[in-house]
Amino acid sequence: MSLKSNIRKSDLPKHIAIIMDGNGRWAKQQGLRRVLGHQNGTKAVRETMEGAAELGVKHLTLYAFSTENWKRPKLEIDTLMKLLVSSLKKELSTLVKNNIRLSAIGNLQALPPKANKELHEVMDKTATHTGLTLTLALSYGAREEIVKAVKDISEKVKNNIISLENLDETIINEHLYTQNLPEVDLLIRTSGECRVSNFLLWQIAYAELYFTPVLWPEFNKEDLFKAIVNYQQRERRFGKTSEQLQ
Ligand code: FPP
Numbered sequence: 001m002s003l004k005s006n007i008r009k010s011d012l013p014k015h016i017a018i019i020m021d022g023n024g025r026w027a028k029q030q031g032l033r034r035v036l037g038h039q040n041g042t043k044a045v046r047e048t049m050e051g052a053a054e055l056g057v058k059h060l061t062l063y064a065f066s067t068e069n070w071k072r073p074k075l076e077i078d079t080l081m082k083l084l085v086s087s088l089k090k091e092l093s094t095l096v097k098n099n100i101r102l103s104a105i106g107n108l109q110a111l112p113p114k115a116n117k118e119l120h121e122v123m124d125k126t127a128t129h130t131g132l133t134l135t136l137a138l139s140y141g142a143r144e145e146i147v148k149a150v151k152d153i154s155e156k157v158k159n160n161i162i163s164l165e166n167l168d169e170t171i172i173n174e175h176l177y178t179q180n181l182p183e184v185d186l187l188i189r190t191s192g193e194c195r196v197s198n199f200l201l202w203q204i205a206y207a208e209l210y211f212t213p214v215l216w217p218e219f220n221k222e223d224l225f226k227a228i229v230n231y232q233q234r235e236r237r238f239g240k241t242s243e244q245l246q
Contacts, residue, residue, distance in 0.1 A: 003225035007055060011232055013185035015059040015169035016052060016224075017207070020044070022191025023213030029215075040217035042087045046094060053098040053132040055228070058192040059181055063199050064115050067107065069142030069239045072169075081115045084138070092125065093209045099131030106140030136183065138202035142201035149175035159168055161199045178203055208234050 020041060027037030050096065060213045065080060088102075095102055102122050111119070119138070156162040162171060165169050173179060184200055184207040192213040195202065210227045212219075237245060 003229055004055070006229050007186045007225060008232055009056060012055060012057055013056070013208075013228065013231055015061065015184050016057055016186045016188065016206070016228075017061040017063070017184045017200055018048065018061045019187070019189040019197060020216040020219075023191055023217055024149060025167065026215040026217040028110055034076060036075075036081075037217055038080055038083055039065065040190040044123070044216050044219040046089070046091060047219045047225055049100060049134050050094065050098060052134075053100055057132060059076075061105070061137060061178075061181070061184070061200070062134070063140065063197075064138045065106075065138045065140070066198060067139060067144050068198065068218055070110075071138070083206050084115050085118045088122045088131075092122055095122070095126050095129070095134070099129045100126065101129040101131070101133045102126045103133055103135040103180075104138055105107055105135055106138045107144065108138060110139040134197075135178075137199070140177070141198045143198055145177050157199075172202070176202060183207070183213060186210060186227065188212065188227050190214050190219050206238055208236065 023037035023041045024034045025037075026040065027034050030036075030100045048062075049060060064084070066084050069080070070077065094100070102119075104119055104123065108116055108119065110127070115138075117162055119136075149172060152170065153162060153167065156163060178200070181203070184204045187196075187200070188210045189195075193210065194211050208231050210230055212223060212227065216222050235242065235245065
């Protein structure tokens with residue numbers, strides 16, 4: 001029986017973020033080239049967004065390309081960018097069918113023009129969808145995001161648009177790429193690595209962390225449901241005591 005029936009709809013994570021890791025290792029295990037790992041990773045992206053939409057999760061954010069990933073061999077970067085364009089074209093119908101709105105965070109100007117254009121086209125075409133918001137983190141790095149926010153805020157302080165006395169967490173939130181997203185409730189990382197790798201550092205302050213050994217190309221709906229069942233078994237105290245939560 002599917003784990004889906006064990007999930008309480010009243011207590012779903014509002015925002016799930018995923019570090020999709022292990023494409024290269026999966027390809028190696030299969031005796032395939034790394035790029036085929038990424039290609040198979042796109043199937044897991046479809047499974048995951050469909051699973052999240054089915055449950056009624058409102059926000060899913062996927063770490064698709066980090067600022068550090070620009071250091072990879074050019075061939076791999078080119079393949080990932082081509083894969084992004086072809087996936088966007090191919091998956092538009094899945095987004096429409098499931099009422100999913102596409103969004104993106106990161107330094108999008110750094111993307112090749114073709115990828116940037118396709119991304120904005122699909123974002124425009126799905127802008128009125130009201131179900132899941134699927135956010136792709138592309139050329140994204142949390143430290144870069146924070147530096148950018150600090151610069152933007154400093155400029156506003158200098159020009160008396162923000163006063164130092166009023167500077168608070170809300171204002172910082174409003175200057176991050178994720179300004180329209182709720183905080184992350186559940187952060188999943190595949191492939192057995194237990195680190196955060198410069199992903200949503202501010203936004204995961206109170207997230208529940210879930211690490212699974214499953215390699216990303218093999219991650220499927222049941223794995224997503226398993227992570228959510230595990231999340232629902234945890235007590236989120238946000239700094240309070242157990243007794244205070246009763
Ligand atoms: C990490 O695996 C994965 C990536 C750097 C890219 C993720 C991309 C995809 C899943 C496909 C394209 C995505 C979209 C949204 C169309 P890795 O290469 O670091 O694996 P390894 O650690 O085993 O080498």
